Amino acid sequence: MPDTLPQKSARTQDLPSGERFDYWKHVLSDTFVPLEVSVPGDRQDFRGRLSGCELGSMRFFEVVAEPHTALRTSRLVRSAPAGCYKVGLQLRGTSVLIQDGREATLSPGDFTLYDTDRPYTLAFSDPHRMLVLVFPRDLLGLPHPRLAGLTATRLRGGTAALVGPFLRQMADLLDEVGGQAGVRLAGTVLDLLSTVLAERLDCFPQDPDTGHRALMVQITAFIEAHLGEADLAPAQIAAAHHVSLRQLHKLFQASGTTVAGWIRQRRLEHCAQDLRRGGPGAAVSVIGARWGYPDPAHFSRLFKTAYGVSPRDYRYLSAQASCAGVQD
Numbered sequence: 001m002p003d004t005l006p007q008k009s010a011r012t013q014d015l016p017s018g019e020r021f022d023y024w025k026h027v028l029s030d031t032f033v034p035l036e037v038s039v040p041g042d043r044q045d046f047r048g049r050l051s052g053c054e055l056g057s058m059r060f061f062e063v064v065a066e067p068h069t070a071l072r073t074s075r076l077v078r079s080a081p082a083g084c085y086k087v088g089l090q091l092r093g094t095s096v097l098i099q100d101g102r103e104a105t106l107s108p109g110d111f112t113l114y115d116t117d118r119p120y121t122l123a124f125s126d127p128h129r130m131l132v133l134v135f136p137r138d139l140l141g142l143p144h145p146r147l148a149g150l151t152a153t154r155l156r157g158g159t160a161a162l163v164g165p166f167l168r169q170m171a172d173l174l175d176e177v178g179g180q181a182g183v184r185l186a187g188t189v190l191d192l193l194s195t196v197l198a199e200r201l202d203c204f205p206q207d208p209d210t211g212h213r214a215l216m217v218q219i220t221a222f223i224e225a226h227l228g229e230a231d232l233a234p235a236q237i238a239a240a241h242h243v244s245l246r247q248l249h250k251l252f253q254a255s256g257t258t259v260a261g262w263i264r265q266r267r268l269e270h271c272a273q274d275l276r277r278g279g280p281g282a283a284v285s286v287i288g289a290r291w292g293y294p295d296p297a298h299f300s301r302l303f304k305t306a307y308g309v310s311p312r313d314y315r316y317l318s319a320q321a322s323c324a325g326v327q328d
Contacts, residue, residue, distance in 0.1 A: 056221025
């Protein structure tokens with residue numbers, strides 16, 4: 001792991017007023033998942049700021065912005081699945097999250113859970129500040145069907161009261177910690193979230209050993225840093241973390257996946273993100289090779305199995321959707 005965390009920041013105020021809102025739409029979709037974004041009234045002078053970093057396969061961001069609505073439609077879920085949960089902690093202003101037939105109104109100190117692979121609407125009616133944590137669903141070690149009953153619910157009080165202060169302190173510390181320390185912080189956050197959500201579900205995590213979850217975060221961070229290596233293999237991953245191959249496979253099995261499945265999913269997600277970002281730029285074969293698929297035919301087969309279309313068609317359809325959004 002590098003000693004510093006990959007940082008990302010964006011400010012609409014750095015652009016001419018007429019370009020700010022379109023830039024904000026691009027920032028949100030590029031940072032989180034593809035979204036349809038709208039604002040009430042005049043959108044020319046929109047003000048928004050986003051900053052944060054990646055913690056291996058987790059992402060942690062602070063969003064400060066004027067009123068807007070982000071919509072994750074069924075079409076966007078089908079075309080760009082992400083397999084992630086998001087946790088949003090309201091720090092200033094209010095928001096309303098709608099998912100799975102429920103509606104949660106968040107005030108400062110409240111947080112909520114939502115699933116990127118089911119449609120949702122997140123609306124802010126006033127200037128606001130929110131912390132957002134994004135992570136693969138399998139990292140929680142809790143049953144997905146039961147967690148679906150907790151999305152778009154306001155979480156506060158009890159053990160949930162520990163989450164807000166911890167996330168705020170974590171946001172303040174990220175500029176001061178290195179890569180490994182940041183990953184360890186991420187593991188602690190997951191342990192706390194898993195405890196809070198398991199309490200609400202009145203169940204125990206599928207992996208009751210929090211040490212295993214912390215190790216899982218470290219291993220997935222290692223995988224994230226080496227995804228571009230075509231020869232990345234379980235034996236290398238196990239050796240780097242001083243565990244046996246058997247232990248490694250059991251760890252991923254407890255999270256509901258396999259080592260190879262995790263690597264494939266993360267590689268394809270990065271490829272899809274680059275295809276959405278790049279327009280007609282880099283060749284499809286270059287993007288595949290960048291993320292560990294030097295054989296273009298093999299990459300195309302895997303991508304089509306996961307996304308339903310070839311990488312070339314995916315890029316074309318993403319560009320068309322982006323153009324349609326700008327015209328709207």
